[in-house]
Amino acid sequence: MSDLPKSYDPxxxxxxxxxxxxxxxxxxxxxAAPKAPFSIVIPPPNVTGYLHMGHALGRTIEDIxxxxxxxxAYNAMWLxxxxxxxxxxxxxxxxxxxxxxxxxRHDLGREAFTERVWQWREKYGNRIxxxxxxxxxxxxxxxxxxxxxxxxxxxxxxxxxxxxxxxLVYRAKRLINWCVSCRTALSDLEVEYDEGAQGxxxxxxxxxxxxxxxxxxxxxxxxxxLGDTAVAVHPDDPRHQSKIGKLIxxxxxxxxxxxxxxxxxxxxxxxxxxxxVTPAHDPNDFECGQRHQxxxxxxxxxxxxxxxxxGPFAGLDRAAARKAVKARLKELGLERGxxxxxxxxxxxxxxxxxxxxxxxxxxxxxxEPLAQPAIKAVEEGKTRFVPESxxxxxxxxxxxxxxxxxxxxxxxxxRIPAYHxxxxxxxxxxxxxxxxxxxxxxxxxRQDDDxxxxxxxxxxxxxxxxxxxxxxxxxxxxxxxxxxxxxxxILFFWVARMLMAGxxxxxxxxxxxxxxxxxxxxxxxxxxxxxxxxxxDPVDVIAQHGADALRFALxxxxxxxxxxxxxxxxxxxxxxxxxxxxxxxxxxxxxxxNLEDYDPNRYADRTAEGPDGAEFELPERWILSxxxxxxxxxxxxxxxxxxxxxxxxxxxxxxxEVCDWCIELAKPALSKEAPPHKLAERWxxxxxxxxxxxxxxxxxxPFMPFLTEEIWQTLPKPVAASQSIMITMYPIxxxxxxxxxxxxxxxxxxxxxxxxxxLRAENNxxxxxxxxxxxxxxxxxxxxxxxxxxxxxxEQARCRExxxxxxxxxxxxxxxxxxxxxxEIVLMIEGTADAGAERTKLEKERTKxxxxxDFLAKKLTNPQxxxxxxxAVLEKDRARLAELETALVRVAAALGRL
RNA sequence: AGGCGAGUAGCUCAGUGGUAGAGCAGGCGCCUUACACGCGCCGGGUCGCAGGUUCAAUCCCUGUCUCGCCUACCA
Numbered sequence: 001m002s003d004l005p006k007s008y009d010p011x012x013x014x015x016x017x018x019x020x021x022x023x024x025x026x027x028x029x030x031x032a033a034p035k036a037p038f039s040i041v042i043p044p045p046n047v048t049g050y051l052h053m054g055h056a057l058g059r060t061i062e063d064i065x066x067x068x069x070x071x072x073a074y075n076a077m078w079l080x081x082x083x084x085x086x087x088x089x090x091x092x093x094x095x096x097x098x099x100x101x102x103x104x105r106h107d108l109g110r111e112a113f114t115e116r117v118w119q120w121r122e123k124y125g126n127r128i129x130x131x132x133x134x135x136x137x138x139x140x141x142x143x144x145x146x147x148x149x150x151x152x153x154x155x156x157x158x159x160x161x162x163x164x165x166x167x168l169v170y171r172a173k174r175l176i177n178w179c180v181s182c183r184t185a186l187s188d189l190e191v192e193y194d195e196g197a198q199g200x201x202x203x204x205x206x207x208x209x210x211x212x213x214x215x216x217x218x219x220x221x222x223x224x225x226l227g228d229t230a231v232a233v234h235p236d237d238p239r240h241q242s243k244i245g246k247l248i249x250x251x252x253x254x255x256x257x258x259x260x261x262x263x264x265x266x267x268x269x270x271x272x273x274x275x276x277v278t279p280a281h282d283p284n285d286f287e288c289g290q291r292h293q294x295x296x297x298x299x300x301x302x303x304x305x306x307x308x309x310x311g312p313f314a315g316l317d318r319a320a321a322r323k324a325v326k327a328r329l330k331e332l333g334l335e336r337g338x339x340x341x342x343x344x345x346x347x348x349x350x351x352x353x354x355x356x357x358x359x360x361x362x363x364x365x366x367x368e369p370l371a372q373p374a375i376k377a378v379e380e381g382k383t384r385f386v387p388e389s390x391x392x393x394x395x396x397x398x399x400x401x402x403x404x405x406x407x408x409x410x411x412x413x414x415r416i417p418a419y420h421x422x423x424x425x426x427x428x429x430x431x432x433x434x435x436x437x438x439x440x441x442x443x444x445x446r447q448d449d450d451x452x453x454x455x456x457x458x459x460x461x462x463x464x465x466x467x468x469x470x471x472x473x474x475x476x477x478x479x480x481x482x483x484x485x486x487x488x489x490i491l492f493f494w495v496a497r498m499l500m501a502g503x504x505x506x507x508x509x510x511x512x513x514x515x516x517x518x519x520x521x522x523x524x525x526x527x528x529x530x531x532x533x534x535x536x537d538p539v540d541v542i543a544q545h546g547a548d549a550l551r552f553a554l555x556x557x558x559x560x561x562x563x564x565x566x567x568x569x570x571x572x573x574x575x576x577x578x579x580x581x582x583x584x585x586x587x588x589x590x591x592x593x594n595l596e597d598y599d600p601n602r603y604a605d606r607t608a609e610g611p612d613g614a615e616f617e618l619p620e621r622w623i624l625s626x627x628x629x630x631x632x633x634x635x636x637x638x639x640x641x642x643x644x645x646x647x648x649x650x651x652x653x654x655x656x657e658v659c660d661w662c663i664e665l666a667k668p669a670l671s672k673e674a675p676p677h678k679l680a681e682r683w684x685x686x687x688x689x690x691x692x693x694x695x696x697x698x699x700x701x702p703f704m705p706f707l708t709e710e711i712w713q714t715l716p717k718p719v720a721a722s723q724s725i726m727i728t729m730y731p732i733x734x735x736x737x738x739x740x741x742x743x744x745x746x747x748x749x750x751x752x753x754x755x756x757x758x759l760r761a762e763n764n765x766x767x768x769x770x771x772x773x774x775x776x777x778x779x780x781x782x783x784x785x786x787x788x789x790x791x792x793x794x795e796q797a798r799c800r801e802x803x804x805x806x807x808x809x810x811x812x813x814x815x816x817x818x819x820x821x822x823x824e825i826v827l828m829i830e831g832t833a834d835a836g837a838e839r840t841k842l843e844k845e846r847t848k849x850x851x852x853x854d855f856l857a858k859k860l861t862n863p864q865x866x867x868x869x870x871x872a873v874l875e876k877d878r879a880r881l882a883e884l885e886t887a888l889v890r891v892a893a894a895l896g897r898l
Numbered sequence: 899a900g901g902c903g904a905g906u907a908g909c910u911c912a913g914u915g916g917u918a919g920a921g922c923a924g925g926c927g928c929c930u931u932a933c934a935c936g937c938g939c940c941g942g943g944u945c946g947c948a949g950g951u952u953c954a955a956u957c958c959c960u961g962u963c964u965c966g967c968c969u970a971c972c973a
Binding site: 004006007008193201217218219220221232265266267270271272273274275276277278282284285341342343344389390392393396397400488491492523525556557559561562563564565566567568570572573575576578579580581582583584585586587588589590591592593594644645648651652659660663754757758760761762764766767768798851852855856859862863864865866867868869870873876877 | 900901902903904909910911912916917920921922923926927928930932933935936937938939940952953954965966967968969970971972973
């Protein structure tokens with residue numbers, strides 16, 4: 001055992017254990033198990049995806065909770081899978097096709113191209129799942145799902161058809177967002193606005209048809225004037241009132257259109273107070289057009305080129321058209337100036353092309369009826385958000401929800417189950433390809449070319465993955481899922497929609513708790529991007545420092561962050577975690593090196609009824625009590641989704657208590673030079689040490705699964721122990737081992753030891769010099785405690801002798817003095833003490849003590865405080881005041897002696 | 899424009915109605931036989947600013963400044 005290497009090397013261990021866990025089937029959640037379920041569905045990564053820090057964070061959190069609950073005897077099931085990611089995947093494969101063969105998808109045709117995407121997916125689509133294995137994620141791989149697999153597709157079609165039957169899916173000609181590069185419609189959410197883009201507000205004049213003058217309008221998109229069908233002014237605007245009802249003659253195309261009054265569209269304070277109205281290319285203008293029965297003229301085609309409606313500009317790309325229109329207006333003397341104008345321009349989320357509002361026939365989902373129950377469910381607390389504040393954001397969006405454009409003009413995705421009749425143009429929506437038109441009986445039917453928005457399949461994920469629409473055992477056992485963990489960036493895209501779908505199709509919320517984590521940025525708060533070159537690749541991190549280090553670093557940083565704040569991640573976080581792993585490794589080495597003659601069964605027998613059976617010394621009673629505190633703290637933190645607090649609690653328990661004190665306190669008893677009577681008692685020290693370590697490993701396992709398994713396996717355990725730490729019980733506090741008195745005594749010992757070390761350091765007393773120390777105490781209680789533990793103090797503070805006394809003559813010779821609480825510590829030092837330094841220090845301390853004392857004294861003589869403050873606070877302050885008084889006397893005395 | 903949120907140690911962040919904590923960084927000293935990926939010690943904060951409530955405010959309220967995010971709009 002003692003031949004473990006001096007440093008921890010994760011590389012070998014991690015691979016070995018993951019394979020072992022898989023082989024033993026530990027990750028599988030049995031739908032028939034008679035245990036309380038705990039289920040999570042993974043946010044399915046895109047098949048094009050590779051692991052990035054955001055995934056690493058989310059999956060670490062999920063694995064922490066899954067492993068924790070699994071150990072806590074829940075029927076834990078964490079479902080993996082991938083998303084077909086319509087546009088993203090199609091783009092990747094198109095690019096690949098272009099690079100390899102110089103072909104476009106149109107060269108291949110729909111069927112061959114789709115086949116190509118499937119091949120690509122077979123080859124690369126599981127890459128990210130492999131990476132999750134490297135991270136140690138305890139996913140139930142038998143349940144891996146894919147949003148385009150037949151069973152899942154069936155659910156998607158079912159949902160579309162049902163919504164259609166319910167009148168919640170409709171087809172309509174609406175103004176939608178169109179990406180001329182992806183050549184598809186987009187939902188509102190898929191349009192990103194880059195705020196504050198510097199643009200131009202261009203003004204030009206429309207001549208009135210009767211020659212009586214002109215009206216000047218302003219626009220940021222001059223080319224859209226080709227589709228103008230009105231100019232609107234405010235009805236109360238005196239500048240324009242006389243023009244209302246007059247006609248404008250379009251300068252380029254043979255068309256006249258009216259000047260209308262519209263108080264909704266026009267803000268008289270903006271620009272010239274006259275607005276050009278282009279119903280086919282602007283959402284507000286579209287609505288205005290509806291109000292006034294204006295014609296809608298589409299002047300751009302699906303590629304962004306001007307249509308025949310654009311007259312002389314037909315065929316020009318929209319950018320060229322803008323230039324040409326401006327040039328022509330100038331020629332005609334209609335240009336009226338331009339000024340810089342900051343406004344937001346919508347871009348395609350996938351390709352960053354400027355999105356055009358276009359009039360187009362698309363499929364929509366009516367959202368308001370779906371949103372109502374989902375709003376109610378959150379109001380009633382059926383699903384709660386962590387951090388809570390996200391609930392408000394959710395509510396805001398849900399109460400202002402707009403219909404969802406779900407059709408996409410792509411090839412990769414679920415084809416819409418709508419069939420167009422060639423004879424009567426009726427559309428039949430059906431689960432299976434219909435034989436004949438539902439209206440005229442015509443047999444010539446053509447399926448709609450469009451596919452569904454990727455999110456139209458994702459929003460079914462929590463139940464479609466469990467077998468819906470069939471009423472499966474999986475669904476009964478694991479739905480609603482317990483927890484959903486995802487980034488806040490897809491709150492609307494995914495979380496809100498899942499709530500709506502879950503309630504609508506299953507009648508229950510899809511998850512009880514939504515944990516929204518932050519985004520991970522680089523250490524300066526900048527988004528990681530390949531272009532900037534600041535990407536930290538989790539796979540590299542794991543290769544360098546191990547998955548445990550990465551996971552622990554992320555867990556450490558995972559506070560319930562406020563909105564708008566990110567996790568600033570740097571390699572130094574991982575290095576810190578790695579040092580922690582190494583520390584644990586070495587603590588384990590120490591324990592294992594000192595287990596001669598140790599019998600875990602004997603220890604288990606003697607402590608089966610609690611600590612009394614073993615007659616422990618203070619360090620053992622103390623650490624076994626601290627084990628319970630740590631256990632309590634970690635469980636509570638996890639219960640409350642405080643991941644960082646949980647990680648930090650284990651960290652401090654292991655490092656500060658087990659390593660810094662427990663092991664140090666154990667050393668004398670374990671020493672080869674220990675006297676024979678001590679040797680007989682050694683099993684208690686070993687037992688407490690092993691217990692502390694073993695419990696610590698279980699507490700830490702959800703965070704650092706590999707290291708804890710490796711160490712746990714080597715620790716001695718009673719014969720009936722499990723095969724793996726993964727399937728042992730998560731620690732729960734054992735109140736029989738709680739020992740307030742021992743914790744208080746140990747706290748005093750620690751305080752005194754620290755004070756002595758401090759004195760030694762300040763006076764440069766070398767480690768080799770064994771000092772004599774006098775501890776002057778105020779009461780018999782303290783004296784009794786310290787008398788009992790003076791041996792511990794002298795061992796830990798490296799003293800020759802520790803004498804505890806109440807008063808008595810000051811020792812002869814040079815001393816250094818400190819006060820720890822109300823214990824005065826007098827350290828005999830060799831040579832001369834630095835009296836000046838000592839005086840300065842003591843005086844500083846006196847100043848601090850005095851100010852504290854005065855503050856408290858004043859407070860305690862304030863009648864209003866004494867009258868109104870709670871008794872507990874009063875009592876605490878009085879005790880503190882007494883302590884300060886004693887300490888002051890000690891310091892004053894020490895100063896007097898100098 | 900509306901909403902959400904943040905301003906606490908050099909940095910990154912916790913935190914509580916009773917005069918503040920962690921990790922890292924910094925300084926000093928140590929190879930004290932588990933660990934130098936380590937050990938011991940030390941320094942460092944009028945808790946953004948101004949008012950208010952309270953016996954008591956870093957914490958609650960109001961205002962204000964700065965920063966971040968979200969939604970909508972921007973002819």
